[in-house]
Amino acid sequence: xxxxxxxxxxxxxxxxxxxxxxxxxxxxxxxxxxxxxxxxxxxxxxxxxxxxxxxxxxxxxxxxxxxxxxxxxxxxxxxxxxxxxxxxxxxxxxxxxxxxxxxxxxxxxxxxxxxxxxxxxxxxxxxxxxxxxxxxxxxxxxxxxxxxxxxxxxxxxxxxxxxxxxxxxxxxxxxxxxxxxxxxxxxxxxxxxxxxxxxxxxxxxxxxxxxxxxxxxxxxxxxxxxxxxxxxxxxxxx
Numbered sequence: 001x002x003x004x005x006x007x008x009x010x011x012x013x014x015x016x017x018x019x020x021x022x023x024x025x026x027x028x029x030x031x032x033x034x035x036x037x038x039x040x041x042x043x044x045x046x047x048x049x050x051x052x053x054x055x056x057x058x059x060x061x062x063x064x065x066x067x068x069x070x071x072x073x074x075x076x077x078x079x080x081x082x083x084x085x086x087x088x089x090x091x092x093x094x095x096x097x098x099x100x101x102x103x104x105x106x107x108x109x110x111x112x113x114x115x116x117x118x119x120x121x122x123x124x125x126x127x128x129x130x131x132x133x134x135x136x137x138x139x140x141x142x143x144x145x146x147x148x149x150x151x152x153x154x155x156x157x158x159x160x161x162x163x164x165x166x167x168x169x170x171x172x173x174x175x176x177x178x179x180x181x182x183x184x185x186x187x188x189x190x191x192x193x194x195x196x197x198x199x200x201x202x203x204x205x206x207x208x209x210x211x212x213x214x215x216x217x218x219x220x221x222x223x224x225x226x227x228x229x230x231x232x233x234x235x236x237x238x
Contacts, residue, residue, distance in 0.1 A: 014116065015057050022053035022113040025125040026106050032132055033102060040099045048079065048103050049110035056114030072111050079107040102132065140210075155186070156209050158218065158232045160200040161193055166226035167200075173224065174202060177217045183209060197228060 026049025027042060034041035040048075052075050059071035105128035112121035158178075162170045167190070178185060187203040214232055221230040 011061055015061070017118070018053050018057045018113045018116060019050055021118055021121055022049040022110040025109050025113065025121055026050060028125055029102060029106050029109065029128050029132075032129055033099070038099050038102075039096060040103050045103065045106040048106040049113070052079075052107045052110030053114035056111045057116075060115060068115050072115070075107055075111050079104055098132070102128065105131075156183075156204045156214065156232055156234050158200075158202040158204070158214075158221075158230070160202070160221060160230045161197055161228040162200065162224075163226040163228070164192075164196055164198050167198055170200065170221075170224070170226060174200070174221065177220065178202070178204070181213055181217060183214070 023046055026046040029049070030040075030042035030045030033045060055071050055075060056068050060068040063070075105124065109121050109124045109128070112118075112124055158174065160170060160174065171188075175185065184205045185202050186205045187201075189201040189203075191199045191201070193199040218230045218232050221227050
C-alpha cells in the first residue's frame with residue numbers, strides 16, 4: 001500500500017510539467033539533429049532529456065535538493081558512456097564528437113527541467129541550438145582556410161580510375177565538383193593504368209574537409225559510366 005501513500009497530485013503535476021518541458025526542449029534539439037541526419041536524432045535526444053528529468057525529479061521528490069544534486073552528478077558522468085558510443089573513427093577521421101556533445105547538452109536540459117529550473121532549461125536549449133546552427137557557417141569558413149606553419153599537416157587526395165578516352169571530361173567534372181565545394185586542388189597527377197585506363201590523383205589544399213561532403217563528391221564520380229573506381233584518402237605529414 002506504500003504506492004497509494006506516495007500518490008500526491010500536486011507533486012505529480014509538478015513532475016508532468018518537468019517531463020513535458022524536457023520532452024519539448026529535447027525534441028527541439030533532436031529535430032535539428034534529425035534534419036541533418038545525425039546518428040543521435042529526434043528520439044535519442046528526447047529520451048536522454050526525459051530520462052535525465054525523470055531521475056532528477058525523482059531524487060528531488062524523495063531526497064530533496066541534496067538528493068537531486070547527487071543524481072545530477074551521476075547523470076553528468078553516465079551520459080559520457082552514451083556519448084562515447086556515438087563517436088567513431090573511420091579512415092583517419094573522428095566522427096560523432098558534436099553528436100556526443102549534443103547528447104550531453106540534452107541531458108543538461110533534462111536535468112534542469114527535472115530540478116524545476118524551467119527557465120534555465122529553456123536557456124540551455126537555446127544555447128545548444130545556437131551552437132549547432134549559428135556557429136556552423138563560422139566553423140565551415142575557418143575549416144576551409146589553408147593551414148600554415150610547421151605543424152602536422154593533413155592532406156586529402158581523391159583517386160579516380162577512369163577510361164583514357166574520357167580523361168578531359170572526367171577532369172572537368174572533378175574540377176567543377178571540388179570548386180563548388182570550395183576544395184581547391186593543390187596538385188594533380190595522371191598515370192597510365194593498364195592499356196585503356198588512367199589513374200587521376202587530385203591532392204587538395206591542406207584544409208579541413210567535411211568527410212560526408214567529400215564522400216558525396218566521390219559517390220557522384222563513381223556513378224559516371226567512364227569511371228571504374230573513385231575514392232579519397234587522408235594523409236599526414238610533419
